[in-house]
Amino acid sequence: MLTGRRGFIAAGASAVLAGLAGCSGTLGGSASGGGTTITMVLTPGTPSDIRTRYEPMRAMIEGELDEVTVEMQVPQDYSAVRPALNSEQAEIGMDDVTLISNPDLMDVYGTTVTGGSAFYFSVMLTNEDSNITQREDIEGRTAAFADRLSTSGSIFATYALKQAGLDVGDAPDGDPVDFTGSWSNHEVALEKLGAGEADAATTYGGNGMPHISSSYKSDFPQRVIDKSSALDVLDTESPKFRPFWWSFPIPKQPVYARKTWDSEYKTQVGDLLVNSDKGLIQQYYPEDYNEADLPFTTLRDTSIDDYQPVIKRLNNLGIELGS
Structure with missing residues (x-):
């Protein structure tokens, strides 16, 4: 298969x-x-x-x-x-x-x-003062992912970057071409973003939502509002990041x-x-x-x-x- x-x-x-x-x-x-x-x-x-x-x-x-x-x-x-x-x-x-x-x-x-x-989301995050606003902006940047086989923290995001026209090379198994990638786990991915070791990070909504300011909620896609089970932890932890891409609902x-x-x-x-x-x-x-x-x-x-x-x-x- x-x-x-x-x-x-x-x-x-x-x-x-x-x-x-x-x-x-x-x-x-x-x-x-x-x-x-x-x-x-x-x-x-x-x-x-x-x-x-x-x-x-x-x-x-x-x-x-x-x-x-x-x-x-x-x-x-x-x-x-x-x-x-x-x-x-x-x-x-x-x-x-x-x-x-x-x-x-x-x-x-x-x-x-x-x-x-019964659904959750993959989300790409960046620092609030970053000029990254869409997937294409990852070109030439550094992106932190979770485990290589994580559905939300790697697979959906890598595919989304490929669909946006970036050359992902052999990622997630090997190195991408149009950006630099690192793979670890959900927590470390956000730590790297917060420490300035990555320009963007990918994680699942429940892990990323606490680090998103409630001021961004008005920009959330309606599918996230309707089906995310993590909205109640929005804006509860620091540092704060800005989302610039959400997947569709994943089982x-x-x-x-x-x-x-x-x-x-x-x-x-x-x-x-x-x-x-x-x-x-x-x-x-x-x-x-x-x-x-x-x-x-x-x-x-x-x-x-x-x-x-x-x-x-x-x-x-x-x-x-x-x-």
């Missing part, structure tokens, strides 16, 4: 182990002391921050299902997720690129919903289980997530939990068809996700 010149997600067992941060304990949904341990691979990022965000989800599964322990693992990058599932070191994943790489290996629970929306991350996971808990976890709501998951907030960081309240029915826009961009950029 996905063809091109690159192979991001081909990895051996040693690479899988190296790609999971803080890997310890019982993996593979193994029985332990009369119960079971389920390993859930989170989206790549800063391990402490990501684990904190997903703590209510972890606590809810443990609290609602008897004799279940959930271990959260954070890979160093997206390329480590599918090998972890293939080698049965993990049971649950939640990123669209891994699902797209081989949907036949996964059973999809659904697409995450927060703030009443949020799916939550899926590996097809080879043969356990009654597989169905139980899926039913719990699909039937969850804000009232239920609020019961599992840790003390001083920041609700604005919550990445999940429930799941919406989804299929691979919902992610065709992502597949289109992967194909156009020549990204091969492996066989």
Whole structure:
């Protein structure tokens, strides 16, 4: 299905182990002391921050299902997720690129919903005093992106720059031609912009919205006003940046289980997530939990068809996700 010149997600067992941060304990949904341990691979990022965000989800599964322990693992990058599932070191994943790489290996629970929306946005930001006003202005500049396989932080933005007429070269795998690019993660991309190490940065709306002054809200596309779940965190953090491009609504991350996971808990976890709501998951907030960081309240029915826009961009950029 996905063809091109690159192979991001081909990895051996040693690479899988190296790609999971803080890997310890019982993996593979193994029985332990009369119960079971389920390993859930989170989206790549800063391990402490990501684990904190997903703590209510972890606590809810443990609290609602008897004799279940959930271990959260954070890979160093997206390329480590599918090998972890293939080698049965993990049971649950939640990123669209891994699902797209081989949907036949996964059973999809659904697409995450927060703030009443199952969509999010990719956004390009620049400093408020910058003369960048459109994508074409990136030519000759420096742009900071998230992980190379991040849908919102890399793939959508790189494709958008290509559609604007810029030569993206081998990006996101290699170097672009018409601008200088750096790839890291969502937080670092904004840090580079704020530190003057980049002229623009790309991230997802929930990460960028706090750094956007409310004075720019009147310029937001109507699609962002209608479908963003991050408007309530607008203008809540510093430094402040100015948006100059928004994607169309992108389906949020799916939550899926590996097809080879043969356990009654597989169905139980899926039913719990699909039937969850804000009232239920609020019961599992840790003390001083920041609700604005919550990445999940429930799941919406989804299929691979919902992610065709992502597949289109992967194909156009020549990204091969492996066989």
